[in-house]
Amino acid sequence: NMMNSTVKNRRVDRISILLQEFNIEKIIHIKGQHNCLADYLSRHPIPREEEIFDEDYGIAKRDTREPTVIGRVPDEIPPLAGAIVTRSKAKQLQLQQDQNSTTIPIDRNKITLPPIEEETDQMKEDPSQIIAKNILDMERLKIEQGKDSDIQHKIAEVMKNPIKSTYEFKDGLLYKLMIMREGCNTKKKLIYLPSSLINDLLQVYHSDPLSGHFGVQRTYLKIKNKYWWPNMKQSITQSIQSCLPCQQYNISRSKKPGRLQPIPPPEGPFQLIGMDYCGPFKQTPRGNRYVLCLTDYFTRWVVAAAVPDCSAQTTAEALFNEYICKYGVPAVILSDQGTHFHNQLMEAMSKLIGYNHTYSTTYHPQSNGMIERFNATFVPQIAKLENKENNNWDEFLLPVVFAYNTGTHSTTQYSPFQLLYGREPRLPVDGLISSFTFRKPNDYYEQLKKSMKLIHGYARENIIRKQHQYKTQYDKRRPDPHYTINDRVLVRRHGLKYKLEPKFSITPQIIIRAQHPVYVVRDEITQIETQVHINDIRPIYVSKLNLKKKKKIFKIKQKPTTSNPSIFLSNSLSKFFISIFIIINIIYLLINISY
Incomplete structure (x- = not known):
């Protein structure tokens, strides 16, 4: 039985977790x-x-x-x-x-090779499949410079005063004279590249296989010794930023976007608790392999239960028996979106008992960071105490949790035990009490009430102060972009199997709901909606050079039935001009009727 046998395989463990939601009687192996x-x-x-x-x-x-x-x-x-x-x-x-089949004799002397097929349109359009040809020959440069109005204006200025000009017109080409090194008076002639060839040049120096899709600085250093045009560094940066393969594969070396959003501390104990599983561990003689951990967000009180599996049934039973029956019903439970938490049984239980179950953002465990931090704390402590076989860790689970609950927390400056019970914990090493004084119930109640109010107030202040310190350090030099509805973005892909897979989504995603720092995006092709954190979002950049080529204000077409040209406006001004034309005709008719 794969549910009970020990299998040191993470893939089998994940499959068993998914199958626990179903009532499977038998699995047949072929x-x-x-x-x-x-x-x-x-x-x-x-x-x-x-x-x-x-x-x-x-x-x-x-x-x-x-x-x-x-x-x-x-x-x-x-x-x-x-x-x-x-x-x-x-x-x-x-x-x-x-x-x-019947063979036909072949005369090898008369063999004719098939003609070499010309490149298809797809090969011509895909710069990653072929090595680019020399598209910037001198004849084409002369033709394109002749069409560029800015270059023609510069040529006219050079012809008037060629001595003082920083340009040189020679052999039908305009050059830019640039000092390449500091302290050197020698000027180098750089070809003034016309605007019509900028996009083609950047494709060759960036997208070509011999260029390798490298960054802005490498591309700029290759071009600057040969060509020049106004705002060259800026246009190179914009072009490389708009390269879709670079946006999908490049890894950002800066901090991930999105500033820290601390969860405000609750008013008292057991109002907000975090829940998460830790494991799988090596199976113990009692049959336990996982630990269900629950942490109170105010007192930091921890409850941990060793369980044999992490199914929905086991989760519901452990939550009810180990927490609700001992400490009461919490107001809100925060967990991740695992199948053991996000299922019909847990939803029915929350409605029946009366608590709100909220879920953290997918692939963003920082939303439930407190319980994640406890898991990282107690696992090494248990590992130090278990035997050589590493199969009796559940025997030390409760003692380790007790040691954690009775220790002073660095954030609240109080132990979870003291914040929960209003007194210092007594440990076995403290020894016997020499004297004991019985107090009146009213005196004890009033003193406990004052003590709880005092330490709870101090604990809240300490939590808020620590959160402010963490936020200041976390947000330092961290970008915090905001997106709006209908923005097109790329979403980070998790669980990649191979090194060469794109790090971000292949198809663009459209933001349909924005609640910073969490957004809901929809795939343009599959129409699947996903909730993502801003850490996993990357904006799509579009080059301004491509936009200039695609922009057409209007187009004049000749109708075959009439001699007058009809103007078709391709932008939003079309309706405006048509409405003005109709209004003028109506006013003209009204004036004629009145006369």
Whole structure:
């Protein structure tokens, strides 16, 4: 049974966690040599008339009949595997058919090679598939400079006063004279690149395979010794920022965006608690493999229960028995979106008992950081106490939790025990009490009430002060962008299997709901909605050079039926001009009618 046996495999553990939500009576294992259905789903099948599946067990039957398709599959191949042919096997079958068919003698002296196919449009458009040609030859530069009005204006100025000018016009080309090094008076001639060729040049020096999609500084240093144009560094930066592959694959070396949003401290104990699982650990003789941890956000009081699994049923039972029946019903429970917390059973339990269950943002454990920090604290302590077999950790769980609850917390400056019970804890090492004084109930109640009010007030002040210190340090030099609805962004991809996978989403995401720092995005293609934190969002940059090319204010077309041209406005001014034209005609008609 995979639920009870010890398996040192994280993948099997994740599968068992997912399967615990279902009532599975039996799992049947099929050996790899007989489990042909797994390969069938990923292979291209050859149609066969006979039935090759066992409907009861999904195992291939023995099939001795002749296949009805051309080209028989060898008998040594299993029946189902024979119906599945890979590309390499298909080539072998095709070669066998060609050899068995009638051969035609070939005169090797008259062999003609097929013509080389021209590059397709897709190859021409994809700069990553081919190495770019020399698109910036001198003739094209002269033609494009002749079309550029700014360059023509500069040429006219150079022709008037060539001595004092920082430009030089030679052999039909305009050059920019630049001092390349400080302290050196020698000027270098750089080609003045026309605006129509800037985008093509940046594609060659950045997106080409020989350019390697490197950053702004490398690209700028390659270009600056050969070409020049106004605001060159700025246009290079904008172009590289708008490169989609760079946005999907590059890793940001700066701090992740989004400033710290501290959770305000509650008014008292057990109003807000955090809940999370820790594990899996090595199975103990009692059958325990996980620890369910619960932490109070005000007192920092911790409750931990060793459990055999992390199913929804086990979670509900442990929460009810170990926490609610001992400390009462909390106002709010905060947890992650794991299947053991986010399920129908836990939702029904929250409605039945009467508490609010909120969930942290996906892939953002900082939302429930207090319980995550406790998990990182108590695991090393248990590891120091367990035996050599590492299978009796549950025997030390409660003592370690007791030691944590009776120690002074660095944030509140009080122990969780003192904030909960209003007194200092008595430890076994304190020894026997020499004298004991009985007090009146009213005196004890009044003193406890004053003491609890005093230490709770100090604890709240300490929590707020510490949160302010953490926030100041966390927010230092950290960007905090804000996005609005309909903004197009990229979302970080988690759980990547391979190194060469894109780090951010392949398709753009559209923000449909904004509640900074949490946003709800929708995929443009699949229309799937996801809630993400601003840490996992990257804006999509669009180059201004591409926008200038695509922008068209209006277009004049000649209608075949009339001699007057009709103007089609492609922007928002079209309706405005049409409405003005209609209003003028109406006013003109009214004036004629009045006369």
